[in-house]
Amino acid sequence: MKGMPFAIVLVALLGVVLFFGFRASERRAPVQDNSESGYLVFEVQGRLKSIASDSRSAVIEHETIPNYMPAMTMAFPVRNPADLTGLKEGNAISFQFVVTGNDSWIERVKKLRDDAVAQSPAGDRSSRIGSSGSIPSLDVGDLVPDFRLTNQNGERFHLRDFAGKQVVLTFIFVRCPVPNFCPLMSENFRKLQEMLKASGKMEDVRLLSITIDPTHDTPEVLKAYASRYTQNFSEWIFATGEEKQIDTLLTQFIVYAEPNAGTITHELVTAYISPDGRLAQVWRGNEWKPQDIVNTLRMGEEQIQTTESNAVNHRN
CATH class of the missing domain: 2.40.50.320 (Copper binding periplasmic protein CusF)
Known part of the structure; x- marks a missing residue:
């Protein structure tokens, strides 16, 4: 949506399980x-x-x-x-x-x-990204469209509800079995929440964990899972949605996810969306640390302040 004043860091778990590839x-x-x-x-x-x-x-x-x-x-x-x-x-x-x-x-x-071994063993990820009809994927610089999901309390919400906030977003699923994937992303979010609180910046940020397994991960299941990591669900929201809604998000952010033999193969993806609602940076993998996200949010905040200051000076 044009001019959306928010920042998102997308962590989509690039994650785990059951994929027959090369x-x-x-x-x-x-x-x-x-x-x-x-x-x-x-x-x-x-x-x-x-x-x-x-x-x-x-x-x-x-x-x-x-x-x-x-x-x-x-x-x-x-x-x-x-x-x-x-x-x-x-x-x-x-x-x-x-x-x-x-x-x-x-x-x-x-x-x-x-x-x-092939020179690029992971090959071309685009051939393994599930698509949602004619939904286009997002490139750096693109505006991020609004979306509607359901939180851990069964309440509907929109991305636009976080207008004016910086948003850190990750894709997970509750039954993810590898410790260094979904559990690591949630643990990193827990640390991130603590760091933002300690710095007094949590008020300006919202964390959002979106399941890629909406059939199993109902609001009740998500709330039980979320309670392992946080008790503040106004700052950190856990979300589910209809399969079509989730598939659209996975397609937009180029997150590979495929149900397979009772579990899900998926990837981890982290992305930063600037305050004007544009996809500004993407990280893939589990190498990022909470401090990396804090630094990114700080830079985004500084850019907002600089832009506002320049606008005031221009008017004067």
Whole structure:
């Protein structure tokens, strides 16, 4: 909507589960299925994008993990930093991805021949983005259309209700099984809410978590989930909607999400929408930190103040 005075940071969980992608990946099933014992181990291949200074995490563009996760670029905790010794950005690698009930990490990282892995293992995401009819996706600079959803109390609301507020928005679903995806996004939101309160900026911000699983995630289910992270539902809203409404949002923000075998494969996406309602910046993955969002909101606020000051000076 033209001239909408709000800012949105979209965190759409780029997230998790059950996607059958590239044929090369389809040959790699879990090495160990110890789900009854509380953990799974997957064999994965990809390309190393970066290594943290302490070697305790690495950003990897990986192929599809069959029955679990779409191909994407994400940050993985590293169990043994020594596994990364001698590796550098761009190396083709294999590793084991271990997922427990409350944690996940990679181990047994090995360098492969360069031709063993595609140069861009995640490929073209656009071919995996579900579309909603003729709804166009948003590009940086586009105005974000208004939308209507239902909150955790069963009340309808519009995006325009937050006019004049900065909005941080994320896509999640309650049954998301990987600790470093939806649960991490919600935990980051919890920390973000605390940081904004401490700085006195929460009044100017609204947090919004939108489910991508509206059939299961009713207002009642969302409220129970939300209570794990916050008790202030005026500052942080959890929302659901009709499947068509959710699909439209996923299409607009280019968030891959696909129901599959009782769960959902999806991606994590973070985006900043400027005070005039335009998509200004997009981040993909789970690498962002609450402080990154705080910094983005601060910059947005400073831009508003500068614009208002220039307008006053011009009139004078």
